[in-house]
Amino acid sequence: MKAAVKCGEEFTQPMSFESDGYSIIEMPELNHEELASFNKMPRDRHSLQRHRTIRLTQYFGYCETNQWIFAPLPKRHYVQSLEYIKLSEAGGVPRYREQLQIDPSSLIARVMDNLPVDRAELFHVNVNQIRVTVNKTFKGVTVPEGPHRDGHEYSVIAVATRHNVCGGETQVIEPKTNHIVFRKTLAENEAILIDDERYIHFASNIEASHGEEGYRDIWVIEINRWKNRAYGPLHDLTSCKGATK
Numbered sequence: 001m002k003a004a005v006k007c008g009e010e011f012t013q014p015m016s017f018e019s020d021g022y023s024i025i026e027m028p029e030l031n032h033e034e035l036a037s038f039n040k041m042p043r044d045r046h047s048l049q050r051h052r053t054i055r056l057t058q059y060f061g062y063c064e065t066n067q068w069i070f071a072p073l074p075k076r077h078y079v080q081s082l083e084y085i086k087l088s089e090a091g092g093v094p095r096y097r098e099q100l101q102i103d104p105s106s107l108i109a110r111v112m113d114n115l116p117v118d119r120a121e122l123f124h125v126n127v128n129q130i131r132v133t134v135n136k137t138f139k140g141v142t143v144p145e146g147p148h149r150d151g152h153e154y155s156v157i158a159v160a161t162r163h164n165v166c167g168g169e170t171q172v173i174e175p176k177t178n179h180i181v182f183r184k185t186l187a188e189n190e191a192i193l194i195d196d197e198r199y200i201h202f203a204s205n206i207e208a209s210h211g212e213e214g215y216r217d218i219w220v221i222e223i224n225r226w227k228n229r230a231y232g233p234l235h236d237l238t239s240c241k242g243a244t245k
């Protein structure tokens with residue numbers, strides 16, 4: 001019999017993003033096609049010691065007459081700066097990603113409507129679609145790099161499905177003291193918005209609730225004003241400096 005995954009006591013809901021630097025929101029419900037799209041994703045070839053399937057599309061976004069417009073940017077490798085991601089398979093490494101097969105505009109719009117962003121600005125948005133599976137062969141490691149910041153202005157984790165899993169608790173951490181300021185096991189259709197310049201974040205591993213297999217499907221949405229975009233040749237050049245591969 002396996003030991004239950006220990007989860008910390010959950011904190012009371014934050015007051016507001018403006019006062020706390022993080023907040024919890026409800027996401028739009030996913031339709032059948034959107035939910036099923038999680039079943040058709042390729043393995044992350046850069047992280048084969050765990051069972052993670054993934055897609056990514058990067059967007060240009062702006063708001064006009066209160067309508068958000070998100071246009072896919074040309075496909076590029078995904079590059080996270082070595083400055084923020086201290087994991088040799090990820091930090092400063094251009095990683096190959098297949099693009100999303102559904103349009104996540106309604107999800108991004110819900111997030112933007114709940115962030116203190118200036119709607120006159122232009123934006124760069126990454127939408128990562130991720131499934132982490134736990135089974136007989138693979139542990140349900142959700143964040144192998146440990147507590148980290150993503151290197152964006154805002155980071156969002158939204159849970160789409162939790163199938164036969166426990167664990168996967170999201171933690172918001174004060175970087176100077178490593179004090180956990182907030183922790184919550186996000187429910188389906190719940191998202192946490194984080195000021196990525198102020199906090200680091202982490203999520204505990206998942207384990208199967210019954211039997212041996214389960215999975216957790218999430219969206220990770222990363223947002224920057226266009227002038228601070230983490231996209232394009234200049235960003236990739238700066239982010240890969242000092243990387244060993």
Ligand SMILES: [Fe+2]
Pocket residue numbers: 148149150155201
């Ligand atoms: Fe992250």
